[in-house]
Amino acid sequence: DVLADQIAAGEVIERPASIVKELVENSLDAHSNRIDIIVTQSGLGQIRIIDDGDGILPDDVEIAFKRHATSKIADPHDLFRIKTLGFRGEALPSIASVADVVLTTAADDDRGTMIHIKGGEILSTKPAAARPGTDITVSDLFFNTPARLKYLKSPQTELAQISDIIDRLALAHADVAFSFTHNEKELLRTPGNGNLQQVIAAIYGITNARKMVPFSDEDPDFSISGYTSFPEITRSSRQYISIIINHRYIRNFQLTKAIIQGYGSKLMIGRYPLSVLLIELDPVLIDVNVHPAKKEVRISKEGQLQQLIAGAIRKVMAQQNLIPDV
Numbered sequence: 001d002v003l004a005d006q007i008a009a010g011e012v013i014e015r016p017a018s019i020v021k022e023l024v025e026n027s028l029d030a031h032s033n034r035i036d037i038i039v040t041q042s043g044l045g046q047i048r049i050i051d052d053g054d055g056i057l058p059d060d061v062e063i064a065f066k067r068h069a070t071s072k073i074a075d076p077h078d079l080f081r082i083k084t085l086g087f088r089g090e091a092l093p094s095i096a097s098v099a100d101v102v103l104t105t106a107a108d109d110d111r112g113t114m115i116h117i118k119g120g121e122i123l124s125t126k127p128a129a130a131r132p133g134t135d136i137t138v139s140d141l142f143f144n145t146p147a148r149l150k151y152l153k154s155p156q157t158e159l160a161q162i163s164d165i166i167d168r169l170a171l172a173h174a175d176v177a178f179s180f181t182h183n184e185k186e187l188l189r190t191p192g193n194g195n196l197q198q199v200i201a202a203i204y205g206i207t208n209a210r211k212m213v214p215f216s217d218e219d220p221d222f223s224i225s226g227y228t229s230f231p232e233i234t235r236s237s238r239q240y241i242s243i244i245i246n247h248r249y250i251r252n253f254q255l256t257k258a259i260i261q262g263y264g265s266k267l268m269i270g271r272y273p274l275s276v277l278l279i280e281l282d283p284v285l286i287d288v289n290v291h292p293a294k295k296e297v298r299i300s301k302e303g304q305l306q307q308l309i310a311g312a313i314r315k316v317m318a319q320q321n322l323i324p325d326v
């Protein structure tokens, strides 16, 4: 029912950036190679996501907007080995309960569907011409929940949040070509060729990307890799550190600390590197079902992982010393 969907929306859909995150994650779960994100007015005009993924079959389109009707979890054990970004079946119904949504989708060439749903009410569902993939437009956000609208920050802040989440998703999926356009201006484009350094260059600039060194290591439980900046390329904030576990961007204070520890005394107090850390682990070692937005996770053997990270960074930083200053 619409009320339950709106309550769920309160947990999952805080702001325009949450919608972008949920929709792009759906595109990624649908094996898209290309994801185009087109936004106006910091998400309060329109949020449109076009992907070339699996699409949705005609019979499944209305079901996709029903709560907990996820196609991603078949039996309860799946909850303990989650490989998709979504699994709660809450995003689409939540978004549709607080906005105007038009979704056009096709799983194959000749069976496209268009659905229009606003405030949780289906206004129309009909066959439509569509390329394989999904094209979703969200507008009139929070039209029926004015308290949420009031709670939003300035347009610049909301846009920065959208940009930030797209950056992290692009870093976590170097093999997917992303584009992000805001008010007709292209803000990001990644090649989608699997080259992480090129994604870093697209986000942080080519000069910064050249001043980052690759690192990698593994033990029986974890495999880590990524890029981290020379000790002289630092920022006054931790937010240029991205930690990605099994292609999911997460926040974790202990792992962030492990990166910083790897620099030892090379990093001045209050300065933080630019880093992208990719971690691969068996999904049984991670619990992503802690928070609806899945930003916080619980990791088993976290201490062991911290040591692996700090050690890998320490190693590349020691090699940096061999290069004489010029």
Ligand code: ADP
Pocket (backbone or CB within 6 Å): 022, 026, 027, 029, 030, 051, 053, 054, 055, 056, 064, 065, 069, 070, 071, 072, 085, 086, 087, 088, 089, 090, 091, 092, 093, 133, 134
């Ligand atoms: P969840 O991602 O947790 O399964 P959502 O509410 O985000 O729940 O999506 C519901 C369902 O709609 C998904 O399980 C999937 O089957 C379908 N779906 C949503 N977006 C897409 C997309 N871009 N491409 C293909 N299928 C999609």
Ligand code: MG
Pocket (backbone or CB within 6 Å): 022, 025, 026, 085, 086, 087, 089, 091, 092
């Ligand atoms: Mg989802």
